[in-house]
Amino acid sequence: MGSDCLFCRIVAGEIPATVVRETETTLAFRDIDPKAPVHVLVIPKEHYADVATLAQGDPALAADVLATSAAVAEDEGLLGDGFRLMFNTGAYGGQEVFHVHAHLLGGAPLGPMLARNLA
Ligand code: AMP
Numbered sequence: 001m002g003s004d005c006l007f008c009r010i011v012a013g014e015i016p017a018t019v020v021r022e023t024e025t026t027l028a029f030r031d032i033d034p035k036a037p038v039h040v041l042v043i044p045k046e047h048y049a050d051v052a053t054l055a056q057g058d059p060a061l062a063a064d065v066l067a068t069s070a071a072v073a074e075d076e077g078l079l080g081d082g083f084r085l086m087f088n089t090g091a092y093g094g095q096e097v098f099h100v101h102a103h104l105l106g107g108a109p110l111g112p113m114l115a116r117n118l119a
Pocket residue numbers: 006015017030031032033034041087088094095096097098
């Protein structure tokens with residue numbers, strides 16, 4: 001991907017971000033518009049559009065994203081009280097940036113999973 005992708009540009013160091021953890025294959029940085037006291041985005045450095053293509057294309061890299069998410073959750077002191085880890089995917093999922101990212105949210109009770117019941 002590269003220059004067209006916002007998160008590829010963050011990986012390349014072309015756009016600043018508040019990085020909280022970096023591994024050989026992943027990067028974790030604070031969301032620019034946090035929705036909770038802790039809101040960190042965890043991405044693979046390699047470009048995959050969404051969690052489905054990542055999981056199908058490189059399951060080991062998907063596992064790296066989960067492992068980095070857990071490490072950040074521990075660093076941020078979230079393991080005791082809990083947290084939410086989610087991947088918005090596609091139009092119905094409300095995805096806006098098409099470089100797969102886990103939202104790690106915590107630091108306060110997060111309320112119901114969805115704002116309203118759609119069932
Ligand atoms: P999503 O709707 O799941 O695609 O989420 C995209 C997220 O990226 C949103 O929570 C944005 O606030 C966040 N975001 C957009 N631009 C940046 C940026 N430059 N640095 C950090 N987070 C960003």
